[in-house]
Amino acid sequence: NHKENKQLLEWNKAIYIAEVENDKDRAISVLLDAYHLTADPKRAMSEREMRLQLSMGHILSSQDKDKEALEAYNRVRDSIGQDTFLQDKSIKTRIYYHTARILTRLGEYEESLNYCREGLKWTISQERLFGIAQLNYQIGYNLELQGKPVEALPYFQKGRNYFQIQKNEKLV
Numbered sequence: 001n002h003k004e005n006k007q008l009l010e011w012n013k014a015i016y017i018a019e020v021e022n023d024k025d026r027a028i029s030v031l032l033d034a035y036h037l038t039a040d041p042k043r044a045m046s047e048r049e050m051r052l053q054l055s056m057g058h059i060l061s062s063q064d065k066d067k068e069a070l071e072a073y074n075r076v077r078d079s080i081g082q083d084t085f086l087q088d089k090s091i092k093t094r095i096y097y098h099t100a101r102i103l104t105r106l107g108e109y110e111e112s113l114n115y116c117r118e119g120l121k122w123t124i125s126q127e128r129l130f131g132i133a134q135l136n137y138q139i140g141y142n143l144e145l146q147g148k149p150v151e152a153l154p155y156f157q158k159g160r161n162y163f164q165i166q167k168n169e170k171l172v
Contacts, residue, residue: 003037004048010034011052014059024063031056045079050091057098066102073099093123093131100138109142116142133162133171 011034018027035052039045045053057072077095086092096119103112116139123131140155163171 007034007037007048007052010037011048011055015055018059018062024059027059028056031059045076047086047088047091050076050079051088054091054094054098061098061102066105070099070102070106073102089126089128090130093119093128093135096122097131097134097138100135100142104138104142104145109146113139113142129162129166133159133166133168135159136162137171 010030014027014030014034017023017030031052035049035056039049053072053076057069057076060066060069060072073095076091077099080086080092080095096115100112100115100119103109103115116135119131119135120139123129123135136155137159140152140159143149143152143155160172163169
């Protein structure tokens with residue numbers, strides 16, 4: 001009977017459907033329903049609604065629906081623009097990183113680099129480590145794709161170093 005609790009359950013259900021049942025379209029449908037339980041166009045998104053949109057973007061991206069994923073990320077970015085205070089600072093970092101990843105896949109390397117650099121500035125200004133490894137890696141990847149391996153290498157190394165600090169051997 002409580003909308004926020006139902007939303008949380010539906011969000012987790014959507015992730016299960018996407019990851020375990022591998023039914024991404026149904027997962028998107030469940031996420032949309034969960035989002036609309038509390039969404040109100042007269043106010044900015046709540047942080048949970050932003051995270052729901054991030055999940056939607058992630059699932060869309062995994063289906064190679066890059067433009068739709070970018071739209072989900074842009075909705076969050078636009079909402080953050082209206083509400084500058086975030087309890088969960090990682091939301092903004094995730095937006096920078098995931099938007100940059102999509103732009104790279106679309107061949108928009110310079111725009112992707114801009115998002116990565118802005119993401120690094122934001123993350124460092126908030127004295128956070130989350131996302132620094134991924135953003136450095138993404139900068140290196142963009143530079144490598146542009147045929148600049150010498151410029152890319154320091155970013156790959158920084159990314160590796162942060163992954164090592166986090167003990168994330170898979171991404172090292």
